[in-house]
Amino acid sequence: MKLPDKTCPIEEAIARIPDGATVMVGGFGVPGTPFTLIRELVRQGQRGLTVIKNDANERGLGIDHLLANGQVARLITTHIGLNPRAIAMLNAEEVEVEFNAQGILAERVRAGGAGLAAILTDIGLDTELAQGKQQIEIGGKTKLVETALRADVALIHADRSDVFGNLAYVATARNFNPLMAMAADLVIAEAETVLPLGGLTPDAVHTPGPFVDHVVGLAALSEEYAVVRR
Amino acid sequence: MKLPDKTCPIEEAIARIPDGATVMVGGFGVPGTPFTLIRELVRQGQRGLTVIKNDANERGLGIDHLLANGQVARLITTHIGLNPRAIAMLNAEEVEVEFNAQGILAERVRAGGAGLAAILTDIGLDTELAQGKQQIEIGGKTKLVETALRADVALIHADRSDVFGNLAYVATARNFNPLMAMAADLVIAEAETVLPLGGLTPDAVHTPGPFVDHVVGLAALSEEYAVVRR
Amino acid sequence: MVARAAREIVPGMVVNLGIGLPTQVVDHLPADFPVCLHTENGLSGIGPTLQPGAADRNLIDAGGAYVSTVPGSAFFDSAVSFALVRSGRLDLTMLGAFEVAATGDLANWKIPGRFSPGAGGGIELAQKARRVVVLTSHTDRAGNPKLKAACSLPLTARGCVARVFTDMAVIDVGPGGFVLRELAEGVSLSEVTEATAAPLACPDADIARF
Amino acid sequence: MVARAAREIVPGMVVNLGIGLPTQVVDHLPADFPVCLHTENGLSGIGPTLQPGAADRNLIDAGGAYVSTVPGSAFFDSAVSFALVRSGRLDLTMLGAFEVAATGDLANWKIPGRFSPGAGGGIELAQKARRVVVLTSHTDRAGNPKLKAACSLPLTARGCVARVFTDMAVIDVGPGGFVLRELAEGVSLSEVTEATAAPLACPDADIARF
Numbered sequence: 001m002k003l004p005d006k007t008c009p010i011e012e013a014i015a016r017i018p019d020g021a022t023v024m025v026g027g028f029g030v031p032g033t034p035f036t037l038i039r040e041l042v043r044q045g046q047r048g049l050t051v052i053k054n055d056a057n058e059r060g061l062g063i064d065h066l067l068a069n070g071q072v073a074r075l076i077t078t079h080i081g082l083n084p085r086a087i088a089m090l091n092a093e094e095v096e097v098e099f100n101a102q103g104i105l106a107e108r109v110r111a112g113g114a115g116l117a118a119i120l121t122d123i124g125l126d127t128e129l130a131q132g133k134q135q136i137e138i139g140g141k142t143k144l145v146e147t148a149l150r151a152d153v154a155l156i157h158a159d160r161s162d163v164f165g166n167l168a169y170v171a172t173a174r175n176f177n178p179l180m181a182m183a184a185d186l187v188i189a190e191a192e193t194v195l196p197l198g199g200l201t202p203d204a205v206h207t208p209g210p211f212v213d214h215v216v217g218l219a220a221l222s223e224e225y226a227v228v229r230r
Numbered sequence: 231m232k233l234p235d236k237t238c239p240i241e242e243a244i245a246r247i248p249d250g251a252t253v254m255v256g257g258f259g260v261p262g263t264p265f266t267l268i269r270e271l272v273r274q275g276q277r278g279l280t281v282i283k284n285d286a287n288e289r290g291l292g293i294d295h296l297l298a299n300g301q302v303a304r305l306i307t308t309h310i311g312l313n314p315r316a317i318a319m320l321n322a323e324e325v326e327v328e329f330n331a332q333g334i335l336a337e338r339v340r341a342g343g344a345g346l347a348a349i350l351t352d353i354g355l356d357t358e359l360a361q362g363k364q365q366i367e368i369g370g371k372t373k374l375v376e377t378a379l380r381a382d383v384a385l386i387h388a389d390r391s392d393v394f395g396n397l398a399y400v401a402t403a404r405n406f407n408p409l410m411a412m413a414a415d416l417v418i419a420e421a422e423t424v425l426p427l428g429g430l431t432p433d434a435v436h437t438p439g440p441f442v443d444h445v446v447g448l449a450a451l452s453e454e455y456a457v458v459r460r
Numbered sequence: 461m462v463a464r465a466a467r468e469i470v471p472g473m474v475v476n477l478g479i480g481l482p483t484q485v486v487d488h489l490p491a492d493f494p495v496c497l498h499t500e501n502g503l504s505g506i507g508p509t510l511q512p513g514a515a516d517r518n519l520i521d522a523g524g525a526y527v528s529t530v531p532g533s534a535f536f537d538s539a540v541s542f543a544l545v546r547s548g549r550l551d552l553t554m555l556g557a558f559e560v561a562a563t564g565d566l567a568n569w570k571i572p573g574r575f576s577p578g579a580g581g582g583i584e585l586a587q588k589a590r591r592v593v594v595l596t597s598h599t600d601r602a603g604n605p606k607l608k609a610a611c612s613l614p615l616t617a618r619g620c621v622a623r624v625f626t627d628m629a630v631i632d633v634g635p636g637g638f639v640l641r642e643l644a645e646g647v648s649l650s651e652v653t654e655a656t657a658a659p660l661a662c663p664d665a666d667i668a669r670f
Numbered sequence: 671m672v673a674r675a676a677r678e679i680v681p682g683m684v685v686n687l688g689i690g691l692p693t694q695v696v697d698h699l700p701a702d703f704p705v706c707l708h709t710e711n712g713l714s715g716i717g718p719t720l721q722p723g724a725a726d727r728n729l730i731d732a733g734g735a736y737v738s739t740v741p742g743s744a745f746f747d748s749a750v751s752f753a754l755v756r757s758g759r760l761d762l763t764m765l766g767a768f769e770v771a772a773t774g775d776l777a778n779w780k781i782p783g784r785f786s787p788g789a790g791g792g793i794e795l796a797q798k799a800r801r802v803v804v805l806t807s808h809t810d811r812a813g814n815p816k817l818k819a820a821c822s823l824p825l826t827a828r829g830c831v832a833r834v835f836t837d838m839a840v841i842d843v844g845p846g847g848f849v850l851r852e853l854a855e856g857v858s859l860s861e862v863t864e865a866t867a868a869p870l871a872c873p874d875a876d877i878a879r880f
Contacts, residue, residue, distance in 0.1 A: 001489065001491075001492075001493055001494075001496070001497060001505070001506070001507070002492045002493065002530070003494070003530065003532040004472045004494040004496075028711040028730075028732075028748065029730055029734050030727065031711075031727065031728045031729070031730055032728075077788060078788050078789065078791070079787055079788040079789070079790035080787055080788055081788065081790075087786070090786070097788075099788040101789055101791070101793040101794055102710060102748065102789070102791035102794065103710070103748070103752025103753075103755060103756060103794045104752075106748040106749040106751075106752055107344065107749060107752070110749045112547070114542070114543035114546060114547060115351075115542075115543060115546025115548070115588060116337065116349050116350060116351050116546070117350040117352065117371070117373045118349070118368055118373070119341070119346050119349055119350070120346060120347040120348040120349070120375070121756075123793060123794055123797060123798075124797075126825055126827060126828040127789075127824065127825050127827070128780075128825075134368075136366055136375075138347050138364075138375065139377075141347070143347045143348070145366075145368065147368065150547075159728075162532055163532075164532040169433070170433055170745075171432070171433070171713075171726060171728040171729040172709075172712050172713055172731075172745065173728040174433075174712055174745055175711055175712050175748050176747070176748050177747070182544075182547060185548075197530075197531035197532035198531030200532075200534075202401070202503075202529055202533040202535045203434075203535050204433075204434050205535070206747075208536050208544065209504060209505075209532060209534060210549045210550075211544065211549055226727070231701070231703055231704075231705050231706070231707060231715075231716070231717070231740055232701075232702045232703065232704050232740070233715055233740065233741070233742035234681070234706075258501040258520075258522075258538065259501070259520055260520070261518045261520055262518075308579065308580050309577055309578040309579070311578065312524070317576070320576070327578075329578040329579060331579055331581070331583040331584055332538065332542065333500070333538070333539070333541070333542025333543075333584045334542075334584075335538075336539040336542055337539060337542070343757055344749065344752070344753035344756060345752075345753060345755070345756025345757040345758070345798060346756070351546075353546065353583060353584055353587060353588075354587075356617060356618040357583060357614065357615050357617070358570075358614050358615075359579065359583070380757075394706075394742040396742060399535075400535075401516060401518040401535055402499075402502050402503055402519055402520055402535065403518040404536065404537050405501055405502050405538050406537070406538050409537055409538065412750075412754075412757060413757070426741075428742060430744075432713075432744050435745070436537075438714045438744040438746050438754065439706070439715075439742060440684045440706055440708065440759045440760075441759055455517050456517070
């Protein structure tokens with residue numbers, strides 16, 4: 001048995017995303033954001049996207065390019081306070097924004113990746129985030145039904161990948177990446193380094209290769225990773 | 231800031247388990263079973279335990295000692311086919327056994343560790359495992375409510391630990407250990423090697439230290455780990 | 461039948477082989493065949509089975525056999541392992557059976573009063589693998605058919621089986637029930653029909669042999 | 671008040687410090703103080719904040735500051751990070767506030783029409799940390815009290831706040847409402863009572879100063 005090679009040119013991988021797709025994007029702030037994949041999605045210009053991402057990055061970074069280019073119809077997120085454009089587009093109703101508690105967004109994505117229908121939680125029960133959500137009683141206590149999130153596509157940034165798509169992340173660049181890498185029908189991972197089979201220790205793999213469809217090696221690191229912006 | 235030292239003598243750690251406790255035990259077959267912690271629990275003799283473990287080990291191994299010693303009132307598990315004593319005790323109603331689909335047991339434990347109330351799934355809907363479980367409709371489809379499992383105590387086997395309780399597992403000895411290490415009020419980990427702070431790479435930690443209460447270093451490896459039994 | 465079942469595996473698949481006959485399928489694949497074998501206790505990329513003398517005490521498959529890794533293997537916990545199964549990343553599973561119904565229902569985990577070890581990971585494999593095929597003897601030890609109009613034993617999953625490989629035949633489960641696809645060398649159509657306790661369609665005039 | 675709040679941290683705790691004033695608490699702890707600082711973007715064991723020249727582009731806290739690790743740090747994904755919070759492994763969180771009610775209700779994430787960036791991880795920290803304390807100016811920029819009988823802004827969590835540290839006082843949230851525990855140097859009882867828009871019990875005749 002030999003594991004197959006999933007390396008792929010970036011143009012080809014991103015071209016598989018149709019207009020109207022739901023796209024999960026890894027990253028929390030700068031670390032772990034797949035800047036290069038996002039740039040290619042901006043270049044190709046698919047429209048009407050639903051984007052699922054923890055935050056809206058900052059102006060001029062990451063998914064802000066998608067917002068500026070009018071490609072995003074809907075954003076499912078937890079906090080967009082560092083991106084004035086996202087706030088302005090929300091206020092002008094140019095993009096629909098659904099806010100989640102951060103750990104609940106993580107769990108909804110994970111539930112999608114785990115093939116579950118939903119999770120039950122008391123998080124946000126006393127807040128306006130509970131509005132419109134199904135509630136059920138478990139052992140006499142009210143819980144919110146938080147439905148699983150799956151996407152057509154997940155865009156992932158990894159530090160290292162092997163050609164089969166086993167991924168490893170570094171430091172706080174891990175964040176939502178391993179969760180989203182399980183929760184989409186098409187998973188595209190950009191990697192700073194692409195290793196041959198056997199290049200990653202099996203115990204140190206963060207995302208097992210069977211979840212990943214395409215591996216895009218990064219020839220150069222996006223300048224959007226530059227330390228210090230604010 | 232300096233992270234505290236959680237190393238602890240085994241007698242002291244296990245003595246914190248009361249009669250009647252619910253105890254999660256890591257392991258799938260031999261790998262990852264905390265044989266030494268189990269032996270101390272047998273020696274101390276706490277009774278009326280509810281044990282949550284993937285399997286019942288084999289005769290003469292692991293939790294079979296707890297069964298033989300009459301310490302187990304109830305077993306929540308997925309498969310006990312390799313332990314004739316467990317099967318016999320089930321048939322004689324000497325121990326109450328609750329069977330789960332394996333991945334659902336994993337998810338119920340994980341949900342407990344993640345502070346969720348339950349998960350919703352269609353797994354087992356057409357089987358007798360669905361009997362007696364709450365069902366709800368999500369988007370017009372029937373789902374089973376699988377409630378979260380938490381325990382008073384989790385007994386974990388790790389390959390390496392640092393003194394703060396960061397844990398790393400090897401190979402298929404990982405299995406239920408990282409899930410259970412998040413899902414109990416008191417988490418006791420035995421480790422083949424206990425390292426000083428900084429001995430584990432932060433990216434390679436499988437169970438973060440904040441989840442772990444006591445670290446027990448193993449002076450010698452239990453002979454129950456011996457390769458080949460059948 | 462095991463050699464024939466091995467041809468069911470398409471290059472690039474992620475495959476879980478159940479305990480028993482299915483495990484032997486791997487012996488009929490070329491050494492460099494591009495496939496990823498998954499075991500539910502937490503490994504993608506199973507390598508060859510090892511003799512005890514060469515075994516790693518921490519490295520087994522879900523059936524307890526000492527296995528090895530290949531370049532590109534990954535270890536993960538039991539939740540991730542079944543996440544892979546339930547979320548559609550398992551292309552194929554090959555399972556054993558006590559009974560298969562003409563509707564695709566599968567019973568393979570419990571015989572009330574005789575055999576009740578628990579379902580293990582079988583329910584999720586049967587319910588969620590993209591394709592479920594069964595490898596089994598055509599009849600049980602007493603000679604009773606295992607392929608039936610309906611299962612009498614507790615179900616593992618409903619309507620899950622796509623194809624059955626037996627010592628007598630390759631049989632698909634179609635919308636209208638069992639469909640004969642191939643016959644084993646030396647087995648006649650009437651023999652397999654007689655050993656099957658449900659209608660067996662035979663659309664091909666010239667039935668293939670394996 | 672920040673120095674006073676630092677004394678709230680007991681050796682051995684796992685602590686999450688919210689953005690703003692709470693982050694500064696760490697500067698008032700001894701270098702070898704036994705505490706584990708958690709940040710919700712996936713790190714236990716936060717080390718000192720770094721200047722950009724020394725920073726690691728992949729290592730930030732939830733507020734975006736460049737931080738470092740300590741011996742024994744661990745990285746994890748966002749699901750594990752909040753599992754730690756929701757399952758009771760976070761001993762203490764220190765948060766900012768727009769409003770704190772005498773019932774312990776907290777509002778700190780939204781001012782309708784003016785400030786709606788989303789709640790981030792605040793709801794889970796407020797609802798699930800074993801102990802929630804607030805660090806805030808006693809009044810807002812316009813001089814309006816932040817401690818009130820009831821919150822008028824959208825809630826972060828109900829009944830969660832145990833103690834409030836302000837520039838004027840240390841105030842507990844008891845079953846009967848706000849209870850004055852300490853006064854800042856130079857602040858009188860009548861000043862703090864006047865700046866608080868809810869009854870303020872003062873059980874100690876000889877009130878401590880900080």
